[in-house]
Amino acid sequence: MSVIKLKEIEANFKELEKLREHYVGGVPIVALRIDGRNFSKYCRKLKKPFDAKISSAMDAASVNLLKELTALAVYTQSDEITVFLNGFDLMFSGRVNKLLSVSASIAAVSVERHMQSHLLPSFDSRIALVGTVQDMDDYLVWRRLDSRKNAVNSAAHALAGPKILLNKSMNERFEILAGSEFEKIDEGDFNGRLVQKFTVLNEVGVLRNKIEVVPATQENTACLIDRVTEFFENFKFLKD
């Protein structure tokens, strides 16, 4: 094949790839939501309803995503992770394909490195232009409610089994937990967890980054939203 023909082929396929390339950005908050694929199978041998090892694997994956994607914050519950990004300063110039594929692969490698299951976990990843910091607050309300629903369902399922739960409302499922070891579900399992980065002064007066994983309680979520609001005030100031 001639060099000219090869160049033509290359240009053609590059153009076809470019047609499927999309870019995002232009709003304060962009979110990547990454979810374990078929995790009911991956977690089959784990403790029900809450397994500390898979939770810490999800936390480790969240920390890696926060670092690798220079995220504002990360939220995790069950087999899902939401990465909140600064929509004005996105990696890969906001290329959707890159953001989705890189985030899903970081999650899969991090989880398996922690679990050492010798299985093959994978994740899907989706992207949303969330909008303002207020919208990020609403997004967290939505995911935290989903976490509570998941937690109550899993605990009731582990206690009573699927047959008894048939046609039971959320409140009735909650009632099943009364008097059991799940009457008071751990805050991190109930609400999910927030992963956040702080800048702190160390003993010798040098600024250092510190990463913290905390339960996504109402109070911790409100603190995070305040911090992100402050971040954007300073970010605007730096840009002006």
Ligand SMILES: Nc1nc2c(ncn2[C@@H]2O[C@H](COP(=O)(O)OP(=O)(O)OP(=O)(O)O)[C@@H](O)[C@H]2O)c(=O)[nH]1
């Ligand atoms: N045993 C155990 N399983 C867990 C734990 N956390 C998450 N899981 C499993 O992960 C699943 C997550 O739910 P989904 O994401 O809806 O289900 P999925 O099987 O991953 O299905 P797809 O996401 O559609 O591929 C739960 O149904 C559980 O089976 C845990 O702490 N212990």
Ligand SMILES: [Mg+2]
């Ligand atoms: Mg899943």
